[in-house]
Amino acid sequence: MWLAMLKLQRIAPHGTLRTLTENCIRMSSQVVTDAKDTLGQKPPLKYERQPNVLRKKLSSVVPGSVNLQVLGAGANGAPGAVYLFTDQSRYLFNCGEGTQRLAHEHKTRLSRLEHIFVTRNTWTTVGGLPGLALTIQDAGVRNVGLHGPPHLDTMLQSMRRFVVLKNLQMQTIDSTLGAQFEDSILTVQPVVLRSEQQLAQPVLSYICKLKPRPGALNLVKCVEAGVPPGPLLGQLKNGQDVTLPCGKVVYSVDVTEPGETALSFVFIDVPSEQYLSSLQAQAEQYKQLAASELTEVALVVHFSPPELVVNAHYSSFMAANFSPGTQHIYLNSPQNPFSGYAAAHRIQYQLHQLAPRIFPLLAESTDLQHSWQSTKLSHSLKKTKLENGHGAEEPKEDSEVPIKEMKQQAEQGVVSMTSFHLRPKKGLDRTLEAKLTPEEYINETHAVPCFTELLAQLQADIRDTLKTPSNSYPRIIFLGTGSCIPNKTRNVSSILIQTAAEAFMLLDCGEGTHGQIVRLYGRERARQVMQQLQAVYVSHLHADHHIGLIGLLRERQRLAPASPLLLLAPRQIEPWLQFYNRQIESIADAYTLVGNGELLEQPLAGEQVDQLGIASIATCLVRHCPHAFGVSLTLQAQHEGAPIKVTYSGDTMPCADLVELGRNSTVLIHEATMEDDLEEEARIKTHSTISQAIQQGRDMEAKHIILTHFSQRYAKCPRLPSSEDMQHVAIAFDNMQVTVDDLQHYHKLYPSLLAMYAEYTEELEQRAVKRELKQERKRKLAQT
Structure with missing residues (x-):
């Protein structure tokens, strides 16, 4: 084998030889492994099932692929x-x-x-x-x-x-203690920035250095050094020195070609001008990094807010301490109108065909189309030195040019899934960037058999009802309709109720609630909604129902500092809010807490809720976890001569107390986590099935029922009961908004809706059949 390899080294191109060498090394290693297996040792399972085995095997291997990906911009x-x-x-x-x-x-x-x-x-x-x-x-x-x-x-x-x-x-x-993180792949050196204000929290930037990849193995030198075929070759190739059986030490550097230049990349976060002097004090450290011949600073990622990035001192610091060939990626740009949540737009464009008033297009999509047409978002980012041979720009000597370029890039920013390839050295990559293709989304639905005909029939039926704008209140806007964890089409629990022309209330506040408001309404209208938001109700303390509260409180405090929110929540949330206020950021002035338990005997009424357009708010305990509540809102607005009553279950199993609380509700919003054949699983997890939720509404004699909080296995449309059972029942989708008048016509959407997602619902049916067959086998085994 050695002889063949040496002959190839004389005649094969370098790249081909390297590939052949690596194959030979793998073959040699496999021979050794196979030999061990034949001695009675069981071969390991797949690495995917044994991550610790893989990690141990690769712990000393310098990776051949290193990519940096903008997950959120x-x-x-x-x-x-x-x-x-x-x-x-x-x-x-x-x-x-x-x-x-x-x-x-x-x-x-x-x-x-x-x-x-x-x-x-x-x-x-x-x-x-x-x-x-x-x-x-x-x-x-x-x-x-x-x-x-x-x-x-x-x-x-x-x-x-x-x-x-x-x-x-x-x-x-x-x-902040200065300890450097290091593993076989990179080192991460923290750089501490401190504010001129003494009580302000320290902030960190990070200097990251990739471990250089060793050069190709020179087989001639290996033979001359006496290295036998086998695993020792792989160790030498990975930069490790080895000791031969005879005791001779062979150094990797002696039998490999010169390695690559180490690449560095930097993450910088400067929250405000008070941190700029601390940044300037670190100038020498960055300057030495950029000037070193042993490393190349390929990239700087800026987490700094946009008002700091365009600050003259900040821009000058970047121009003075990093070479013109260093690429800069700016996050948090106000000129970037795309969040990266493309799947939410896909389903909204599709549903919008059914009833534009109930399923309005997200304002983000309109802003995005205007931006791409006028400015061609983020496509002015300059090429980098890593892209040699592909149109890389020559560095300009005028120091004012880089500052101007940085300001331009800061305004435009990047989008989700922009990538930067550090190894191999390919630099900026836009091929996977998130984008919207509305025509594709709509064409998907019209390719479904019968959908076009059913849609035409639906549009004729609702021409005078669900197409024109409605000014009636309350308007119920679903911001999150999924359970437990978010998926790409259903965020976690949050319902926004517009109780009057200039008054809003939230029922639950799962992670990402404020972002959902911004994407639905657009930035300007979202500011108004946040200023008019007066109350937040939290049903219980599972994370998917309140993790968005801190972010929402911070934004509300920024926009309306003089009017704290009314926070209705279990009292057990107080230690968490107090900790955050004491140790992280001040939010104590952003809310006034009223415990849900305090409303069990005495509903909230009077001055605290009058400005919301609400007459009273009452609660009850429900069957889910400790301190879980249902709530009913009796509004000042009327429908058919009676006050409108909206009841919300939160998370619960069927609950008699909730039925009494919601007696004669105009609208019941009830969780429907599981489909009907998963009743036992729903009982174990203290949730309701779809039919159980509908029955709760019938028991309380609710006029309309809206189902929400679906298991994430139902990303689009859950399995539904017969059409007769759905006459006064609506299923909620993210970014859906309805009034009481709309709910009277919602059942007309079902033929088109089910046709549009026929393939998806058929898959759910097949899963249900498999579950039933599995249960049948278990029953037969139990009988025998």
Whole structure:
């Protein structure tokens, strides 16, 4: 084998030889492995089933692929989050509210996540941690390192009431102490920024250096050094020195070609002007990094807010301390109108065909089309030195030009799924960037048999009802209709009720609620909605019902500091809010807390709710978890001569107390987590099935029933009972809005709706048949 390899080295091109060499090394290693297997040792299972085996095997291997991916660009309520992934490890930089939903939509595998680095200990950068932790725990992750400013550990402790981590260990590391993180792939050096204000929290930036990949193995030198075929070749190739059986030490550097230049990349976060002097004090460290011959600074990612990025001192610092060839990526740009949640637009465009008033297009889509047509969002980012041979620009000597370019890029920013390839050196990659294709979404539905005909019939039926705008109140807007964790089409629980022309109230506030408001209404109208939002009701303390509260309180406090929100919630939420106010950011003035339990005997009425257009608010305990409540709102508005009454179940099994609370409701909004044949699973998880929820409405004699809180297995449309049972029943979708008048006609949508998602509902039926066959086999086995 050696002789053949040496002959190939004389005649084969370098790239071909390297490939052949690697194949030979793998073959040699396989021979050794096969030999061990023949000695009676069982071969290991697939690495996917034994992640620890894979991690141990690759712990010393320098990866051949290193990519940096913009998961969230910080636009329209989306988080600023960047995912670094290699052949064997994953790292997340910042984890704002909504990170896990973006990861799910864009198929970013969080199950391989090992380390999270955050720049600030504020909700902007850590608001997605509770949901992310629960998600990766379910995915089988057992250990994650959490690096960042102080108090991350106490924050996790304060969340333990609603974020139960039984199998996941999150090890917090205070990076302000200066300790450098290092593994076989990269080193991460924290850089601490401190504000001129003494009580302000420290902020971190991170300098990351990739371990250089060793050069190709020179087989001639290996033969001359006496290295035998086998695993030792792989160790030498990976940069490890080896000791031969005779005791001779062979150094990797002696038998390999010169390695690559180490690449560096930097994450910078400067929250306000008070941190600029601290940034200037770190200038020498960045300048030395850029000037070093041993490393090349390929990229700077800016988490800094846009008003800081365009600051003259900030821009001058970047121009002075980084070469013109360094690429800059700016998150949080106000000129970027796209959040990256493309799937929400897909389903909204499709539903919009049925009833434009009930399913309005998201304002974000209109803003996005205007932006792309006028400015061609983010396509002015300059080429980089990594793109040699592909039109790379020559650096300009005028220092004013880079500053001008940086300001232009800061205004435009990047979008979700913009990538930067560090290894191989390909630089910026836009091929996977999230985008909208409305025509494609609509054409998908018209390719379904019979849909076009049913849609035409529907449009004739509702021409004078569901097409024209309605000014009646209340208007019920569903911001999140899924359960437990968000998926790409259903966010977690949140319902916005417009009780009067200039008054809004929220029922539950799951993760990403504020972002949903921004994307639905657009930035300007969303500001008005937030200013007119007067009350938030939280049904219980499961994370999917209140994790969005901190972000919403912060935004509401910024827009209307003089008028605190009325917060109706279990009193047990108080320690969490007090901790956040004391240790992280001041939010005490943003709300006035009234415990749900206090309304059991004495409904809330009078001055506190008059301005909301509400006559009274009452609660009851429901059958779910401790301190879980249902609520009824009796409005001042009337329908058919009687006050409108809206009852909301929160999460619950069928509950007699809720039936009494909601007696004679105009509208019942009830959770319907499971389909009917999963009644036992629903009972175990203390939820309701679809038919149970409908029966609750009939028992309380509600005029209309809206089903929500569907299991995420029903991303589009759940399995529904017969059409007769759905006459006064509506199923909720994210971004759906209805009035009482609309609900009288909702049942007309079902033929077109079910036809549009016929393939999806057929798949649900097949799953149900398989479950029934499985249960039948179990019953027969039990009988025998």
